Amino acid sequence: MISMPSEEIRSHPDADALLAANPEYLADVKFDRGELTLTVPAEHIVAVGRLLKLQQEYVRLSTVTGVDWYPAEPRFEVVYHLLSLSRNVRLRVKAKLPGSNPEIDSLTGVWRSANWYERETFDLFGIRFRNHPDLTRIMLPEDWEGHPLRKDYPVTGTRV
């Protein structure tokens, strides 16, 4: 599953901490252009978030957003950017979701700042966040149809 040699993963304390807690927490590790990306199975996202916040001191969730890889499967990526003030490092966490009925657990219980970012991701990508306190559109009007940042949503054109 993991595309990196195991000794290299061990050199990154965050990846190591996840593996030590539960080998299933980590699906992929990538280190590119000075940034560490951990891919986590979607069902473990809350457990991983809690572990990273409490144990690895990532007190701040900077952003939550999505990437649409249409027509590839799994189609969606939910991308979280974390920041640890005490360790002065950033970390990117990703979870992959299928194109039909993309759903993932909300991280609002771990970082409250996830609230608006998840609403934005829901609004623009149509990814549903389970257990979110107020999963409504934030940027677009409530009666808007479609999710503009999906790749199959046109950039120009008029509605008929």
Next chain:
Amino acid sequence: MATKEIIDDTLVMDNPEAVRPKRMTLNMGPQHPSTHGVLRLELELDGEVITWAKPDIGYLHTGIEKEFEVKTYHQGVTLTDRIDYLAPLSNNLCYALAVERLMQIEIPEHAQWARVMLAELTRLNSHLVWLGTHAIDIGAMSVFLYCFREREEILRIFEMCSGQRMMTSYIRPGGLALELPRGWQQRVKKFIDVFPSRVDEYEDLLTNNKIWIGRTKGVGFISVEDMLDLGITGPMLRAAGVEYDARKQHPYSSYEKFDFKVPTRTENDVYARYLCRLEEMRQSARIVKQVIDGIPPGRHAADVPNMTLPDREKMKTQMEALIYHFKIVTEGYRVPAGEVYQVVESPRGEVGYYIVSDGTSKPYRCYVRGPSFGNLQAVPKLIEGTLIADVIASIGSMDFVLGDCDR
């Protein structure tokens, strides 16, 4: 402002003392002048005390992130200006740094220093607008005029460099759009030499002003834990004693070579945020001065012919330059596949650009983390339980730009 009174009928019947309307829902904005743009606040009031608040955003959503995906990296710069229209150069810089990291190119030190100067002038520009409008909100009219006097000079410097006062697009991936104009040192020096004395002028008007102190001291408190958890960045966080500044913590564009302090306060109220930003202005002036005194000679852009536009002169004399120019403008340059998250300390806080490249000349995904979006999320925590008159002071101290929030 539309008001709606809610009277609980059964309560009135059973308890004659409860005839007085209990709660009132008040819509503040989206056209309220002190919301600086189009922020709508839904407030629930008990007398003058706010019991519940909900900010409503999205009125300025223009789909910039979608538009990035159909523009080449070269064209994308123009969109970054329009995100945070009070700090266009900070956004230019963040975007340029992200693309440069994807391309893995280094730009000349001369251009890096020039970028630092421009970013700091932008900070002054933005803080001046903030101070002027914040003071007007609270009732100090004259500060506004003083601030705009200095801001005008900064905009003239931008115009001299790029030909534009606000939507500069001057910092581009690969360097700067043009060389710094002849005589910029004298012009900027003349301004920056007098600027600290101008900050003293603002302080004379406000710092010991009894009304100002009365309206701002002890107002708009929010605990540090809430701030971190809710994602607040920038001067607000620093006024609460957290010394976090991306220029120091994750230096970019040669910031590590400059001598400046990150001002912090511990009072964590509107007044402390005011003092913090004033001190930031003095520090920015110091940085600009260091640039003027010590900028290393060199080119304004990296020598990467397939990415940075050639000089005008070369285009007229060299075939190669003309071809490169044509290629860059028509189809753009290819950026190797990968992803980066680049952070810059803008006047409002942490600006982040997350760019995903699939190896073509257009970004596959370009996400912009606007500091205003993160900060506005904390509005309810800031104003719930306070008086309605303090809402203006509290949200003014956040210094948000709705274009940056809604994108």
